[in-house]
């Protein structure tokens with residue numbers, strides 16, 4: 202498939218999706234979202250791929266939903282087409298998805314990054330939910346996910362004022378896993394993605410599912426769910442291989458089975 206608004210690249214077992222509308226700071230138009238979804242479908246279906254990176258340019262991960270595309274839409278338009286629901290494909294990825302964020306991650310850009318499994322931020326990253334400045338509110342999970350990441354006070358302040366958070370504040374608040382120099386962002390993202398891709402994919406998928414359950418369930422239900430997945434991992438050849446390799450003081454040879 203040929204893409205117009207994204208660039209895809211595969212490095213070993215890692216699939217990379219780079220948002221690529223430089224003139225609009227990677228504003229998330231419908232075409233870009235469809236291309237992103239198609240690339241995610243392809244990487245999810247590819248047995249050679251063990252992890253996915255979503256990134257943008259140095260100046261912008263994404264400056265939000267495409268305001269010019271949204272401008273003429275009426276209530277009927279957005280309601281009838283369930284506008285924004287197509288953005289959620291990324292939350293249904295079973296493989297791990299890392300957001301490598303440099304520059305602006307605003308509005309839908311911040312929401313897209315938060316839908317990934319974790320965010321690696323460059324020193325120049327800026328996060329924000331500025332929809333309030335446009336007379337609207339976040340529509341792709343910003344009020345919900347940001348609040349879970351950084352707590353009510355900070356999320357409320359950001360959603361009500363549109364204030365941006367820099368990388369250091371985002372790291373302190375728990376929004377990003379860590380900060381790296383701008384020039385090292387892709388190398389670091391690839392390093393961590395390759396490290397994950399080298400592990401047993403079914404175990405990685407189970408770990409991801411269990412961590413995500415922490416956001417959806419009570420502690421008791423979450424711990425029970427984790428226990429069931431943990432038990433299930435004993436059905437994997439890779440679990441036996443991992444423990445055997447440890448005992449034999451060698452590297453495990455996982456086969457994703």
Ligand SMILES: CC(C)=CC(=O)SCCNC(=O)CCNC(=O)[C@H](O)C(C)(C)COP(=O)(O)OP(=O)(O)OC[C@H]1O[C@@H](n2cnc3c(N)ncnc32)[C@H](O)[C@@H]1OP(=O)(O)O
Nearest residue numbers: 224225226228264265266267268269307308309331339340
């Ligand atoms: C998901 C939901 C429900 C909502 C949203 O996401 S709403 C959008 C939220 N995002 C924003 O409000 C950010 C809008 N952008 C900005 O505030 C600024 O562009 C900036 C602070 C990110 C960067 O400012 P800078 O002065 O460096 O660059 P600009 O000249 O303003 O932008 C360059 C170029 O990009 C176009 N652009 C930027 N963001 C968007 C956007 N979200 N949608 C459409 N186009 C965007 C901007 O218009 C300009 O292009 P033109 O010169 O051709 O107008």
